Amino acid sequence: MAANSLMDVIGGTPAVWLDRMVAARGLEGRILAKLDYLNPGFSKKDRAARGIIEAAEADGELAPGQTVVELTSGNMGTGLAIVCGLKGYPFVAVMSRGNSVERARMMAALGAEVVLVDQLPGSVPGQVSGGDLAEVDRVAREIVTARGAFRADQFHHAGNTRAHYETTGPEMWADSDRSLTAFVDFAGSGGTYAGTVRALKARSPDLRGYVVEPEGAEALAGRSVLSPDHPIQGGGYAISVLEFLKTCPVDGYLSVSGAAARDAARALAREEGIFGGFSAGANAAAALELLAGPERGGVIGIVICDSGLKYLSTDLWGLD
Structure with a gap:
């Protein structure tokens, strides 16, 4: 069926x-x-993306048509791009430039707005450190505030x-x-x-x-x-x-x-x-x-x- x-x-x-x-x-x-x-x-992040969005809808955290923002290495962002696209939420993926370019292209193809964040000085492309992730998180927080968005927050939700x-x-x-x-x-x-x-x-x-x-x-x-x-x-x-x-x-x-x-x-x-x-x-x-x-x-x-x-x-x- x-x-x-x-x-x-x-x-x-x-x-x-x-x-x-x-x-x-x-x-x-x-x-x-x-x-x-x-x-x-x-x-596997498709499961978490659906779980977070459906829970946020049920709890009233996410309003109809509200923008969703999340930091991602690419997989969570892809899952959220699919789920948000099907449910009618604009989605902004914030990702380090250290992650593979295929991920950014896939998210964009699925309708996400992709914001790429430069790695810290001395960082190696393809090797995203905790410091790089912290910088991505900082940018994601700024976008959430500026747009009154819902933060999917995969590390805590x-x-x-x-x-x-x-x-x-x-x-x-x-x-x-x-x-x-x-x-x-x-x-x-x-x-x-x-x-x-x-x-x-x-x-x-x-x-x-x-x-x-x-x-x-x-x-x-x-x-x-x-x-x-x-x-x-x-x-x-x-x-x-x-x-x-x-x-x-x-x-x-x-x-x-x-x-x-x-x-x-x-x-x-x-x-x-x-x-x-x-x-x-x-x-x-x-x-x-x-x-x-x-x-x-x-x-x-x-x-x-x-x-x-x-x-x-x-x-x-x-x-x-």
């Missing part, structure tokens, strides 16, 4: 077992990959994590035939991890949840930040406290280097036919590390956060 709106096909994405990758490395256990890059905006609690977690549990023993996720806003792990632990209290950060920027794990710049776009901003993780159970922290995330993303494409982005590679690399260590023989859930199509201008898909 055909859907009445693209809104109706957000979520409900398929999931696949990464048995080829696991077997090729001689590991015991299984990894279940939730293919959220198959959402309409090619990322409950609609973000609630969307994953109500959809991603239950879907993954069913997809795995109720067999998951662990869940691991690269931390951006923390909304996916917090909502999903709460839903999974409600069904299996012994399930363990792990948060992934970039090597050298493990602020959430309480370590010194030695290298805030890294290529894993969409997270790892060396922020020591994320609102959604304050009261959320975390059983362990892992770090993944940019090179390891890149290698795992390429392996996902070659070995499993999954064309994901940097953070998908980080999740896969972390899950493989867990199967080689504390989760040996277990069943680990991960999310393929976004599409590799959003990184064609980066070195993720080099021809070397």
